[in-house]
Each structure stands twice: as C-alpha cells, then as structure tokens.
Amino acid sequence: MSESTSPDDLFRRIATAQHQLDAGFSHLPPHAEPVLDEAAAAILQQAAERLHDNYPYAHPLYAGQMLKPPHPIARAAYALTMSVNPNNHALDGGRASSAMELEAVAELAKMFGFPQYLGHLSSSGTFANLEALWVAKQLQPGRGIAASDQAHYTHTRIGGVLGLPFVEIPSDATGRMDLDALKQALEKHDIGTVVATLGTTAVGAVDPLDQILKLQQKYKFRIHVDSAYGGYFTLAQNLAPAARAAYDSIPQADSIVVDPHKHGLQPYGCGAVLFRDPSVGQLYKHDSPFTYFSSKELHFGEISLECSRAGASAVALWATQRLLPYTRDGQFARDLSSSHEAALEFNRRLAANPAFVIPNVSPALDIVFWTAAASTPAESSAFAQSIFDKAAENNLYLALATLPARYFPPGTWKATPEAHQETVLCLRSVLMKPEHLHWLDQIWSRLIKAAAA
Numbered sequence: 320m321s322e323s324t325s326p327d328d329l330f331r332r333i334a335t336a337q338h339q340l341d342a343g344f345s346h347l348p349p350h351a352e353p354v355l356d357e358a359a360a361a362i363l364q365q366a367a368e369r370l371h372d373n374y375p376y377a378h379p380l381y382a383g384q385m386l387k388p389p390h391p392i393a394r395a396a397y398a399l400t401m402s403v404n405p406n407n408h409a410l411d412g413g414r415a416s417s418a419m420e421l422e423a424v425a426e427l428a429k430m431f432g433f434p435q436y437l438g439h440l441s442s443s444g445t446f447a448n449l450e451a452l453w454v455a456k457q458l459q460p461g462r463g464i465a466a467s468d469q470a471h472y473t474h475t476r477i478g479g480v481l482g483l484p485f486v487e488i489p490s491d492a493t494g495r496m497d498l499d500a501l502k503q504a505l506e507k508h509d510i511g512t513v514v515a516t517l518g519t520t521a522v523g524a525v526d527p528l529d530q531i532l533k534l535q536q537k538y539k540f541r542i543h544v545d546s547a548y549g550g551y552f553t554l555a556q557n558l559a560p561a562a563r564a565a566y567d568s569i570p571q572a573d574s575i576v577v578d579p580h581k582h583g584l585q586p587y588g589c590g591a592v593l594f595r596d597p598s599v600g601q602l603y604k605h606d607s608p609f610t611y612f613s614s615k616e617l618h619f620g621e622i623s624l625e626c627s628r629a630g631a632s633a634v635a636l637w638a639t640q641r642l643l644p645y646t647r648d649g650q651f652a653r654d655l656s657s658s659h660e661a662a663l664e665f666n667r668r669l670a671a672n673p674a675f676v677i678p679n680v681s682p683a684l685d686i687v688f689w690t691a692a693a694s695t696p697a698e699s700s701a702f703a704q705s706i707f708d709k710a711a712e713n714n715l716y717l718a719l720a721t722l723p724a725r726y727f728p729p730g731t732w733k734a735t736p737e738a739h740q741e742t743v744l745c746l747r748s749v750l751m752k753p754e755h756l757h758w759l760d761q762i763w764s765r766l767i768k769a770a771a772a
C-alpha cells in the first residue's frame with residue numbers, strides 16, 4: 320500500500336465500473352435524473368472549504384486518535400453502490416449486497432475461528448455491542464454485566480438502556496482486567512455476562528480472555544468479546560504471548576464485535592457482531608423456522624436489531640476483503656504486524672529519552688502512551704499538554720488521554736499518599752496506518768522538537 324491512488328485515478332476507476340453497472344439496467348427506458356449544475360458545483364466548493372477544518376487524518380503525521388483512511392477500493396465500491404443505494408434490511412431492498420454481506424461476514428467468522436455462527440454488519444461498534452448484550456439479556460434475564468474500568472463507556476450506557484446491573488472491574492497496572500477483582504465480583508454479584516475487551520480504546524490493552532475462560536467453568540457466565548478496535552490483530556504475527564493467548568481463545572467466546580470501520584479500512588458505518596450459537600436467531604421475534612438461520616435465503620432484517628442499513632457498506636467491505644484477504648501471511652496481516660512494530664519501536668525510543676516516561680508495559684497492539692518526565696503527575700500533565708500543542712504547530716498530530724498514574728512504574732513521581740488514585744495526562748499515539756513504521760523518524764524528530772520547546 321505504499322503507492323498512493325490519486326483522486327483522478329480513483330474517480331476514473333469508479334466511472335468505468337459505473338458504466339458497467341449501468342449497462343445491466345440498459346433494457347429500461349431512459350429516465351431523467353437531477354444534474355449537478357453550476358449552483359451545485361459552487362456548493363461542493365464550499366463544502367470542500369468547510370472540510371479544511373479537520374486534522375489531516377489520512378496523513379501519516381496524523382498519529383493521534385483512532386482514524387485510518389478507508390482503502391481506495393472501499394471508497395470506490397461504496398461510491399459505485401450509491402447509484403443503487405441498496406438497503407440490507409431485506410432481500411427486496413438489496414439482493415446482491417445482502418449476498419455480499421453474507422460472504423463478508425463469513426470472512427470475519429473464519430478470521431476469528433468461529434466454526435458456526437450467526438452474524439451481520441451493523442452501523443457501528445456501539446450498536447453491535449448493544450445487540451450482543453441484548454441477546455445476553457434475553458438468555459439470562461436480570462443477570463448483570465461486568466466489564467473493566469477500561470472497557471468502552473458504551474457498556475455502562477448499554478447496561479442502562481437494557482436495565483441490567485453493571486459491575487465495573489478494576490484494571491491492573493497494565494490496563495488489563497484484574498482477574499482477582501473479577502473473581503471477587505463473581506462471588507459477590509450475579510454476573511451473567513463478562514465483557515472482555517481485546518484492544519481497549521484508550522491504551523490498546525488486551526484482557527486475558529484465556530484466563531477469564533477458566534473462571535467461566537466455576538461461575539457460569541457468558542463471554543462477550545468487545546474487539547471493536549483490536550479484533551483484526553488476531554491476524555498479526557508478532558503479538559506478545561499474553562495477547563496471543565487471549566486472541567487464540569476467541570473461538571470459545573459466545574459473541575464478538577469488530578469494527579471494520581476502525582482497522583478494516585472501511586468508511587464509517589461498518590461494525591459487525593457475531594454469535595457462536597446460530598440459534599440465538601430465534602430471539603429476534605419473527606415467524607421463520609429455525610432452519611432459516613443457516614439458509615442462504617437469510618433475511619438480515621430478521622436477525623438484526625437495526626432495520627435499514629447501507630448495502631454499500633457490505634459491498635465496500637466485500638471488495639476490500641477480495642483485494643486484501645484476511646490470511647495470516649497476506650498484506651493485510653503484514654500491515655497490522657507493522658503497526659504493532661511501529662508502536663514497539665516508538666516505545667523503545669521514548670524509553671531511551673530522559674524527557675519522557677513510559678508505562679509499565681510495552682504496547683500490546685499499536686497504541687502508545689507516555690508522558691513528560693517531571694516530579695509530580697500534575698507537572699507531567701502540564702508538560703504533556705504543551706508538547707501536544709507544540710507538536711501540532713509543527714504538523715505532528717498526537718492525542719491526549721487522562722490515565723491512572725499507577726500505569727507507570729513506582730518511583731516515576733515523588734510518592735504521595737494519594738498516588739494510587741492519581742491520574743496523569745498522557746500523550747497518546749495510535750499508529751494504525753501501515754505507513755507509520757516508515758514515518759517514525761519524521762514523527763520522532765517533530766516530537767523531540769516539541770518537547771524541547
């Protein structure tokens with residue numbers, strides 16, 4: 320993915336495919352469609368102007384939040400499909416794109432090692448998680464949900480929406496769910512579902528799913544894996560053993576969420592949820608017989624909480640998977656390994672520089688966080704803020720995150736009585752673009768300049 324597609328190439332490819340698509344409907348009498356006249360062109364120019372008010376998300380010097388540009392093939396396939404604008408709610412609204420959704424979801428299931436499954440795309444990770452926990456609620460009415468204090472905040476909200484008790488499990492000093500705390504919570508509360516986050520949104524920590532599974536034998540709960548961010552890293556070849564063990568346990572979870580619109584090179588509007596037991600399809604009230612859930616005539620509206628959904632999302636994902644298959648030795652997997660390597664290398668440089676302090680553990684995935692060396696967390700926080708500002712002046716775009724001071728080694732700051740509950744403002748970099756490894760020198764020199772200022 321090192322050569323880049325110019326807009327002209329992109330739109331030429333779309334135009335060619337569009338003619339091909341239109342030819343399939345050429346038996347119909349022509350009909351008038353609205354044209355884009357000069358007034359429309361002027362408005363588009365205004366829109367382009369307005370859109371300057373953004374960080375340059377697609378550029379490798381944007382190394383801040385979780386933003387990865389869609390692959391050109393996803394843009395092209397999405398744009399092409401817009402002329403049909405299929406609705407994957409029902410086969411009547413989008414036959415071809417529903418078939419492509421089935422195939423795209425099958426690729427996700429294969430990637431995770433789910434031998435049988437029921438699943439579909441969704442508009443987002445939020446909605447996919449809501450659906451997984453809604454199914455859990457129907458199977459075990461009234462039983463609570465447990466997730467770590469680093470789980471996405473959507474889970475607390477979903478607990479509220481579903482009216483289920485929510486139990487927050489503290490994270491340990493590495494940002495992973497604390498197993499002893501989980502065990503205590505399981506003794507004390509009626510927990511029906513444990514949410515394991517594989518790739519926390521703030522720091523990319525990977526909850527120990529393999530260990531959580533061991534507790535499941537004694538305490539009997541469902542396991543939902545929220546890997547909206549990190550799911551695709553199951554393909555990476557260079558994860559540390561603890562993370563690898565968690566990913567290798569995914570086939571034993573009851574449900575999983577992944578967001579193709581995060582690491583899967585898709586435009587926003589593409590999440591996915593998969594259940595290991597296809598019979599949960601019965602919980603979505605409808606009249607179809609059970610055998611229906613393994614049928615090729617599957618009607619997505621009947622196994623999805625959401626109704627209308629963009630068929631274009633399915634076509635874009637399907638096309639991207641054809642170009643970059645989810646194989647462990649393919650380009651897509653290599654790009655994920657390269658993002659992880661970029662994070663490790665960045666972390667090594669930070670460790671070697673006395674201006675910075677790094678956390679207890681090196682990055683599990685591709686998210687790096689650190690702060691400025693100082694005598695108190697408050698001072699470190701102030702420096703971090705000013706490095707963030709200075710870096711942006713120099714076209715390096717980082718992110719900020721307020722994190723527990725206990726994620727850093729003891730002795731990082733002068734000991735105070737409240738040290739165990741203090742927080743510190745950190746700099747954070749999500750190195751999710753495959754180009755980031757090659758841009759590390761550029762990123763590093765700008766960071767050093769910002770820290771010196």
Ligand SMILES: *Cc1c(COP(=O)(O)O)cnc(C)c1O
Nearest residue numbers: 443444445471520545547548578
């Ligand atoms: C991003 C994220 C979500 C929310 O997904 P959206 O697609 O933003 O709605 C949930 N959980 C995790 C771990 C995430 O990273």
